[in-house]
Amino acid sequence: MAEHDTTGGRDDLAELVDAAQDGDRAAFDELVRRTYVDTYTLAFRLTSHEEDARDVVQEAYLRAWKAIGRFRGDAQFTTWLYRITANAAYTHVQKRRRQRTVPLDDVHDPAETRLDTSPEIVADSTAGLEELAVALDRLPDTLRQIIVLKDVYGLPHETIAHETGISVAAAKVRLHRARKRLRDLLYDGIDPGRSEHAV
């Protein structure tokens, strides 16, 4: 993992957005250059799969380019892009689920699903972030998407519900389950509900 500066140049981003809305392709390309690491990080956290994350990034920017004229500027460009990325990731994961079948050998036995970390190390400091990322990877797609969008990226329930095609109530229930499951993975080192289905 690397530190990456996305905080600088928000005004510059706004200028680029204005230019891109007027059809300036070079300005949009520059927006892509400045934000793609951030977008890729979100896509990877949502999909837990490098190839999928790359596809989601491309799809997100294609959608953004098509819709840039409709961006009203009442939210930051990056937040708008997060929404598009979340929706693209949701669509991609749904499609992937239909296309891919999991061989029986790959299905984990809940009793065998343990993290190789001690609870004391995990989450005591930033040193636990790698373990946290590993634990996030172990969550089912639906639960991981909710917790990443809400607890990592701070999107409101209403936005998450809209972009992932569920109700606000279902989003809240999933967040509750996701936190509980992640807590169990981090501190007890087990995944008690690996075979359960998310809401």
Add this chain to the structure above:
Amino acid sequence: MRCEEIALLLPEAVDANRPVALPVQRHIESCLRCQAELARYRRMLRSLQLLRTQFLEPAPGLLASTLAAIEEASERRAIQSVLTGRRLAYAGAIGGALAAAGATAAAVLVHRARRRAAIAH
């Protein structure tokens, strides 16, 4: 309330802006086990927020392929736009030609009708 009941509520109770029911609050204040459990959730949430500052470096080539995909989409859109414009122009031309042909046919018919009437008189 029992610790097991409180444990079910903690994933929600950990949100700072979420009010906690008084009985739950009282139990946590008097129970070390539940305090420890709440502290775990809080640490987990803080770590999740910290994750936001950690960026993953994509494999080389993602930027180039993304820009190329946008370029391709833009070209497609431009071509579609030109084709749509041409279609409109063709439709306009065809419409104009049909209107002109109709007007000519009407004029010929009127002229013939007048000639027939003149011959009859």
